[in-house]
Amino acid sequence: MLRDRTIEIYTTTLLLASIVLLFSFIVGSTFAWLIHNVTLPFGSLPIILSVLPLAIPSYVLTYAWISIYPGFNGFWAAVLILTLSTSPYVTLVAVASLRRIDFTQVEVGRSLGLSQLAVLRRVIWPQMRVSLSAGLLLVFLYVLSDFGAVSLLGVNTFTRNIYTMYRATFDRNGAAVISLALILLATLIIALEFRLRGRRTVIKSHAGIVKTHVKIKIGWFRWPLLSLIFTYALLALGVPFWVLTTRFIQNSESIDITSLISATFSTVIASFAGATLAMVFALPLGILLARRSGFIPKLAESSILLTHALPGVVIGLALVALSSKFPWIYQTLPVLAFAYALLFLAKAVGSIRASLQRIAPILNDVSNTLGITGFAAFRRVTLPLAAPGILIGFLLVLLTAMKELPATLMLRPTGYETLATEIWAATSISKFNEAAPYALVLIIIAAIPTFILTRPDKSDSQADSEGLIQ
Amino acid sequence: MTSLEVNELTIHFDGRPIVESLSIEVPSGAFAAVLGPSGCGKTTFLRSIAGLITPSSGTIRFGTQLVSISSLVLPPNKRHIGYVPQEGGLFPHLNVAENIGFGVGKSENIEVVDEMLNLVGMKNLATRKPYQLSGGQQTRVALARALAIKPQIVLLDEPFSALDAALRNELREEVCYLLKERKTTALMVTHDREEALVSADIVALMRHGQILQYGSSRSVYSNPISPEIAVSTGDVLLLKAERDASNSIRFALAQIELKGEIEIGQLVIRPEELIVSAEPSAAALSAIVSKVDYYGHDAVLQLLLDSWPEEEITARIAGPLGFNVGQKIWVTHVGPIRWFGLPDKK
Numbered sequence: 001m002l003r004d005r006t007i008e009i010y011t012t013t014l015l016l017a018s019i020v021l022l023f024s025f026i027v028g029s030t031f032a033w034l035i036h037n038v039t040l041p042f043g044s045l046p047i048i049l050s051v052l053p054l055a056i057p058s059y060v061l062t063y064a065w066i067s068i069y070p071g072f073n074g075f076w077a078a079v080l081i082l083t084l085s086t087s088p089y090v091t092l093v094a095v096a097s098l099r100r101i102d103f104t105q106v107e108v109g110r111s112l113g114l115s116q117l118a119v120l121r122r123v124i125w126p127q128m129r130v131s132l133s134a135g136l137l138l139v140f141l142y143v144l145s146d147f148g149a150v151s152l153l154g155v156n157t158f159t160r161n162i163y164t165m166y167r168a169t170f171d172r173n174g175a176a177v178i179s180l181a182l183i184l185l186a187t188l189i190i191a192l193e194f195r196l197r198g199r200r201t202v203i204k205s206h207a208g209i210v211k212t213h214v215k216i217k218i219g220w221f222r223w224p225l226l227s228l229i230f231t232y233a234l235l236a237l238g239v240p241f242w243v244l245t246t247r248f249i250q251n252s253e254s255i256d257i258t259s260l261i262s263a264t265f266s267t268v269i270a271s272f273a274g275a276t277l278a279m280v281f282a283l284p285l286g287i288l289l290a291r292r293s294g295f296i297p298k299l300a301e302s303s304i305l306l307t308h309a310l311p312g313v314v315i316g317l318a319l320v321a322l323s324s325k326f327p328w329i330y331q332t333l334p335v336l337a338f339a340y341a342l343l344f345l346a347k348a349v350g351s352i353r354a355s356l357q358r359i360a361p362i363l364n365d366v367s368n369t370l371g372i373t374g375f376a377a378f379r380r381v382t383l384p385l386a387a388p389g390i391l392i393g394f395l396l397v398l399l400t401a402m403k404e405l406p407a408t409l410m411l412r413p414t415g416y417e418t419l420a421t422e423i424w425a426a427t428s429i430s431k432f433n434e435a436a437p438y439a440l441v442l443i444i445i446a447a448i449p450t451f452i453l454t455r456p457d458k459s460d461s462q463a464d465s466e467g468l469i470q
Numbered sequence: 471m472t473s474l475e476v477n478e479l480t481i482h483f484d485g486r487p488i489v490e491s492l493s494i495e496v497p498s499g500a501f502a503a504v505l506g507p508s509g510c511g512k513t514t515f516l517r518s519i520a521g522l523i524t525p526s527s528g529t530i531r532f533g534t535q536l537v538s539i540s541s542l543v544l545p546p547n548k549r550h551i552g553y554v555p556q557e558g559g560l561f562p563h564l565n566v567a568e569n570i571g572f573g574v575g576k577s578e579n580i581e582v583v584d585e586m587l588n589l590v591g592m593k594n595l596a597t598r599k600p601y602q603l604s605g606g607q608q609t610r611v612a613l614a615r616a617l618a619i620k621p622q623i624v625l626l627d628e629p630f631s632a633l634d635a636a637l638r639n640e641l642r643e644e645v646c647y648l649l650k651e652r653k654t655t656a657l658m659v660t661h662d663r664e665e666a667l668v669s670a671d672i673v674a675l676m677r678h679g680q681i682l683q684y685g686s687s688r689s690v691y692s693n694p695i696s697p698e699i700a701v702s703t704g705d706v707l708l709l710k711a712e713r714d715a716s717n718s719i720r721f722a723l724a725q726i727e728l729k730g731e732i733e734i735g736q737l738v739i740r741p742e743e744l745i746v747s748a749e750p751s752a753a754a755l756s757a758i759v760s761k762v763d764y765y766g767h768d769a770v771l772q773l774l775l776d777s778w779p780e781e782e783i784t785a786r787i788a789g790p791l792g793f794n795v796g797q798k799i800w801v802t803h804v805g806p807i808r809w810f811g812l813p814d815k816k
Contacts, residue, residue: 362559365522368546369553370573370619380572384563 006181013157016078017143023083024139027232028090034225036098041222046229047095053236054088055446057403059148060423060439061085064240066152067432078155082146084236086139093135097128137193144186145311147406152427158182159313163406166317179314187306247436255437264441267418270333271401274340278348278397281341286352304346315339316410336411340401348397355389395449402446471655472533472622473498479528481518488514490679496672499653501646503666505702506676512659516625519657520553521546532622552616552624557632558608560600566611567596573619586614589648606637613645624649626658630665642669663703667691675699697810700738707739707783735811741770743805744785748792754800759793773801
């Protein structure tokens with residue numbers, strides 16, 4: 001019986017992940033192409049609108065949709081929600097890699113007799129493929145590990161099964177078996193993507209000034225194109241924003257201010273501790289991966305990639321099992337922070353590595369010849385140059401930890417309520433009004449780092465989106 | 471200041487020799503240039519002197535101090551060298567003054583930075599960040615930063631390659647003057663033959679990780695030890711010639727004593743060693759001008775000698791240009807006869 005169910009879970013999960021992958025690829029790459037190549041009105045609004053949904057946790061988006069449309073349920077509802085939630089990853093990665101391509105190459109391609117489409121296929125696509133495939137991997141893993149949306153919509157995927165098994169029956173062995181199957185699947189996908197993408201190299205055609213990109217002017221036709229982005233924003237941002245604000249205003253008297261403030265503090269404290277711990281682990285790993293090649297860095301890279309494959313539910317389960325052996329740490333804040341650090345280590349390492357790799361090695365050489373070596377050189381040269389990237393990496397982990405739901409539910413100390421757990425507690429029993437203020441605060445806090453990531457034409461945000469896709 | 475002595479230096483990279491038993495000596499206070507095409511190993515060589523690369527064998531000495539023997543090396547921070555990498559390598563997060571003072575201790579920092587700012591004439595730009603500087607200014611700051619630690623030896627890696635021609639000449643003169651005035655021993659690597667000849671006291675020609683010839687600019691230019699070196703230091707006429715019945719090498723422009731068993735070889739003539747005149751004279755050979763390349767300050771003529779119609783030869787003449795295509799002229803050769811045998815084709 002368990003085997004039949006496992007097969008069913010496998011099929012549902014894989015199907016869901018594949019369909020979402022396809023849709024978010026279409027949405028994300030179309031938007032990226034529009035943003036990069038077409039003169040759209042309203043300045044940087046189009047890119048902000050197409051990336052800002054990153055700040056909205058999938059369970060908040062789901063809850064918003066259910067509350068305006070009570071019959072919203074099932075597989076295709078999950079496809080819609082997860083496509084809306086994941087396409088910003090693809091957009092962000094695709095825009096960043098488009099920006100890196102020297103426009104001279106496009107001009108040379110055209111002068112050699114290639115059509116616009118042929119340039120896209122033969123010049124641009126080969127250079128985008130690597131980072132795009134990394135972005136799509138992220139989408140796939142996001143779906144595999146998503147817990148909130150599928151649970152609220154009643155779609156029987158791995159994560160939902162693991163959690164209900166653990167909660168309803170405390171069947172840790174059954175949950176562990178399914179977890180293992182999920183890890184196996186995710187590892188397989190990562191290995192496959194690693195194979196497909198080949199070597200990650202950025203090829204620069206010359207060291208000089210990168211030629212400014214010339215955008216296509218398309219007159220009135222930009223309005224229907226722009227409306228694509230607006231429609232997306234309406235579904236992914238408009239719906240939750242409208243639901244949350246109307247519910248918030250309607251019930252403004254009955255809001256429990258004390259618990260709202262305490263949940264906000266709990267969220268900030270737990271995620272801050274988690275992000276700090278993640279950075280502490282990630283800094284030496286990032287340095288190792290950025291500067292050296294060899295067996296140990298390869299090993300480190302693979303194991304960090306593997307943490308990618310571990311959904312919050314699985315980490316939660318593992319740490320519950322582990323910490324229940326030691327009653328003095330079971331369901332304590334340090335364990336929760338540790339879980340966050342494990343979950344988001346890959347993100348932290350990615351952004352640290354990206355910002356370190358941008359530092360020219362010659363600067364370290366020069367510093368050595370001037371008598372400054374070792375830690376002094378790190379403090380005076382490397383750290384100040386990498387600091388902005390490291391800081392934004394920290395913000396990124398902080399943001400993700402704030403939204404994290406399943407591990408938080410399983411590992412938090414008894415009575416410790418964060419914004420995420422309060423939203424979950426209210427929405428899972430359909431008390432949508434009560435969830436609104438918590439969701440609103442969470443989105444507002446989470447929007448800040450997202451906004452920093454979308455700043456257009458900042459070289460830093462490019463590296464950070466690279467960090468994001470690690 | 472100190473001398474630099476490199477003996478039998480070999481450097482491997484990925485198992486391949488990049489530099490092979492290379493020896494060179496730069497006297498104290500001299501400016502030496504290593505001239506070679508890109509990929510010949512000159513930057514690797516320079517970095518090994520800085521201590522940034524570990525050689526596999528050979529020795530490097532600064533004066534009497536042994537800084538590198540086989541793979542035992544003194545780390546770069548103990549060598550007291552001024553390293554000016556390609557494009558300057560300025561710290562982007564520090565301003566001009568902070569860059570210059572980077573390697574100088576706190577106690578004398580202000581004083582030294584001030585002195586250096588004056589030296590390179592950038593007093594009024596002390597608070598600028600590197601990205602606010604022009605290429606020439608960046609090179610100046612990089613040099614000032616290197617000189618600020620009072621180095622034993624200054625190493626320059628293509629310091630002027632990123633600059634346009636006019637600025638390049640001006641800055642080169644300035645840098646040479648600065649180094650000379652401070653009696654600094656300096657080693658520059660470059661692929662620009664004019665740059666090497668005009669700025670250095672000593673020029674070393676490097677190919678495939680080896681120094682082929684080494685000497686004063688003048689001797690390297692006028693007495694190359696092979697046609698290859700002649701080509702790499704300036705324009706040349708390479709003329710094939712063979713031994714004839716009278717056991718001497720015959721060529722229209724020169725008569726050469728036979729050396730050894732050489733059957734066939736090349737005569738190397740610099741275009742400026744051909745004197746061209748519109749009037750006939752006793753020793754001159756008649757020719758027709760077939761092409762004129764006009765450069766303003768000088769011109770290059772393609773000539774066809776009446777007595778040697780197989781090959782066109784080139785002559786460089788100083789301006790103003792008085793010759794036209796199709797004109798009949800007379801040519802004499804003034805200068806050393808350079809004759810190189812080709813390997814026997816048996």
